[in-house]
Amino acid sequence: MYPSKLVSIKYLFIFPLFMVMGLYISAQSAFRSVSYGTKDGISSLRCRQMIKDTNGFIWITSDKGLNRYDGNSFYVFKHKQDDPFSLANNSCNGLLSDSKGRLWVNTEDGLSLYDKAHQNFTNFYPDTSVMRVPSLGYTQMAEDNNGRIWMGGIYDVLIFDPATQKFMTGGWFDFAKKSGIIKFNKRNSIIQSIVKKSKHELWLLTVYGLFSVDTKTMQYSYYPSKDIDDYFAFNISHVDKNGVLWIGTYDRCFYTFDPLGNVWTHHKCPPKSTNFPDQMVVIQPYHGDTLVMMRMDEIYLYQADKKIFQKLHFKDDEAKVHSANNINLAVFDDDIYILKSENPVLTRYFYSPLMIQKQNIPFTKDFINNSGFYIKNNHMLTGDWAKGKMLICDSLTCTTLTYKNGQSKTGILQLYYRSLAGVSYLSASHVVFILDEEKKSVEQLSITDCFDPDIEIEFRNFVEDNSGNVYVRERSKGIFKINRNNQSLEYFDVGIIDDSYGALYHDKATNKLWLATDKNGLYVIDPLTKKTKNYPLSTSFSMKKGFISDISGDDRGNVFLLMPGRGLMHIKSKSMQSRLYTEEDGLISDEVRYGFTSDEGIFWFTTESGIMAFNIPKNKLYSFENEPDAKLFFHRIFPDHTGNICQNLFPGQIICLNKNIINKGMTPGKLYLKEVTLFDKKLKSDSIFTLKYDENNLAFRFGLLTKSVVIQPEIEYNINSRSWQKLENDMSLNLFNLSPGKYIVEIRQKNHPEIRHTIKVIIRPPWWSTWWFYTFILTATALTGFWMYKKRIAAVRKEETEKNALRQQISKIEMSALRAQMNPHFIFNCLNSINRFILVNDTDAASEYLTKFSRLIRMILDSSHEDMITLQKELDSLRLYIGMEAMRFQHSFEWKIDIDPSVQTGNVLIPPLLLQPYVENAIWHGLMQAPPDWGIKKIHIKISSENDGQNTIIAISDNGIGREKAALLRSKDVDGRKSYGVVLAQERLKLLSRSNGNDATVIIKDLKSPEGIAEGTSVIIRLPSIAKNSTV
Structure with missing residues (x-):
């Protein structure tokens, strides 16, 4: 299941504490949050413990099963009466990842060991000879140096030895009883915490106080506090690098215990509501010496050396954090996970830098931004098409562009270009200007009289050749060259007959002009000799049509044709070798629009579904589905003064994508098999399934293990290398009535096709269709035929x-x-x-x-x-x-x-x-x-x-x-x-x-x-x- 609420960006305000703490969190940094409830797949409102295993899964125990969270969805493991490999009991308590990476689950009936390969459990049950009451406690578990598992049971400590698969008592109760520490039974003598102290020692926190045990000699030590007479609901929440124990309580804020001096210290918490006890139930390390602490109604950051508390606030998220129903908190890889006893049960907060920013253009309300660019000095150039005016703006004010005579109606702004010589040009449909950014004025270039008076003039993009000549594309005539001597436009006639020219590009590697036409495909032109070569695309590249919306590339001969409806074509200009990328190769849409290539060798381009990037050296596509605003990029894009990718955003903004999003962006994650069932009966998970001929109705559920992806990715599958198809229904694949044979099932993320998960299914034929049966039949037939042949020969001879x-x-x-x-x-x-x-x-x-x-x-x-x-x-x-x-x-x-x-x-x-x-x-x-x-x-x-x-x-x-x-x-x-x-x-x-x-x-x-x-x-x-x- 995926989160029922859309992921939203929450801004974290902890100023001025951040400056004091040295945390890299500011008002412009962002925490994202995603919440999950029981309708999203969590098994219960009564969740208990959390742990992250070595594979990256987060496990959450509850009274109704064991939850596994992969960063996107949940899967619940439960006890089933007819399945000996299911959980020992649905009521799960403590969790432990041991030194071998194995996951242990403490349930009410016994201990369950998770089998990663087959996604099931091996269960171990203590008996009354080692456990007076057949129930395990809510305690954490710990592993000693010999690999034995220590856990708290009612009345005593239980030890399980995986080598012998036997339980034994730890002897703590007898020690405490004989030492006079236990004078009467107090709340069933619950062991509340067991944590590692040293190589051969463990800490035990019970309702009678703090103990340690030498796991080699089984000798116990007692560390009393004169101020505490009842340790009920105390827990060892954290052991810091100095060995100091941070102990959370239900009604006494929290304590620390320093074993070097056997010093107990009671700490005071911030003021609380009169309706709640003075509690601090969870204490976890966060950054450096900073701790994050949780009580039922608040989340705090705590600076240990200064003893300073600061509430952790998320803008527009106060009710979610401060709901008075907090149960547990954990920090995994700097992400904060909070469990509650109400929906949403789990909320995950994770830090993410802002990758997309929008900048308002400070013009008057009656001005509309139809086209905008960053120009010299990081100023913004914008145009209102209806008014026929253009503005240059800084962060505060805007100035209208005018002719030298003061006229302000300059036309419809189309495109901006700054030449290598430092001259700025503008195309305004019917005219081309030279722009003076300092004077905020324009000068119109003259044009030779070569247009039919019935044809509308439409100047568009500029290119520059290796000699510094600047060319501009006109939609109906083709190419015009700017005469730098008299600042005029001269028709650059190359003999091409067409009436619609869609894109113009100059390839520096070959010093050739590339011109796209709507009817005849692509022309490559030598600007020195005006010789042309036509590539209709409909035949050369096996395309049905060759419409091109844009052409872009780098200085090393990598040219990209953006062909809406067909995809992205990458061409090596020196050899004219090409490759077409489509949705099957990872495009989020074949409706590609416009692009440009950065100095870092990244080709950025827009589609109708948002922006993408292509790493030219790695031949790798990137999409940014985790950035909701990435979908706003669908038109012409351009770089700002720092190289970020920007686009005009109607009606009054410019939106920019951080160029480092590829390096700091979300990782694609790992696909895995979540569950497989045969006729609704769960099977052991594996990569190869060998089944009988009548076991041919299979259902596979897949998951995506990732830290960062929080929006459901689009998953595709194919069977036996056939065409890729979208995986619907919660990433489930149902295969019905499979004929005997071999089936290779592959799944992948559409936008990360290189990441795949493969499963092999073998359906064995019935005995009467097996090779050995056919061999037997053939042999028997051959022998019978031979016998009949011999008999016939004998009969013929007799005849x-x-x-x-x-x-x-x-x-x-x-x-x-x-x-x-x-x-x-x-x-x-x-x-x-x-x-x-x-x-x-x-x-x-x-x-x-x-x-x-x-x-x-x-x-x-x-x-x-x-x-x-x-x-x-x-x-x-x-x-x-x-x-x-x-x-x-x-x-x-x-x-x-x-x-x-x-x-x-x-x-x-x-x-x-x-x-x-x-x-x-x-x-x-x-x-x-x-x-x-x-x-x-x-x-x-x-x-x-x-x-x-x-x-x-x-x-x-x-x-x-x-x-x-x-x-x-x-x-x-x-x-x-x-x-x-x-x-x-x-x-x-x-x-x-x-x-x-x-x-x-x-x-x-x-x-x-x-x-x-x-x-x-x-x-x-x-x-x-x-x-x-x-x-x-």
């Missing part, structure tokens, strides 16, 4: 083996079929037929028969070398065979082959020599066995297709005697031949089905008349239609 076996079997069957078709009976019969044709002198028939026989043999032999042949070839061989059988049987039967047009016999493949056995059976066993009176014997072969050509149907039918009668009549040798050929054909069809996965079937039907008389046989062969280019 190849089976196919080879099938091929061998097919080859055997083919050879058997060949032998079956070429059996000796067939050959013998063919030869007999040829012989018969010869004997009957039918040589033509014998020749024809022999020719067909040779062709058939040739076709059978050719087909026997192929697994598949076309249906056309099979039919051709079949025609030869049937033709030969018809000649042999003297054409005693008719035959024909019908082919359906849908069947492309030249493109359909079938096994060779497949149909001949069925045709042979039909001729020999069906037709030739029929009696002579059977009638016309016929054999019919029909080729067709079905299922859109997917199957080829071959039907072989005859009108013979049928299978039943043939079985009765067939002879023995015919039987053997017939059975062998048909069986081989059926086996080949089965092998065909197994090899290509398609069914090939043979159906044999007996044809009968309605009366049941055999009329022949039909063989139907259904084959899959295998195209000629298919692989079988």
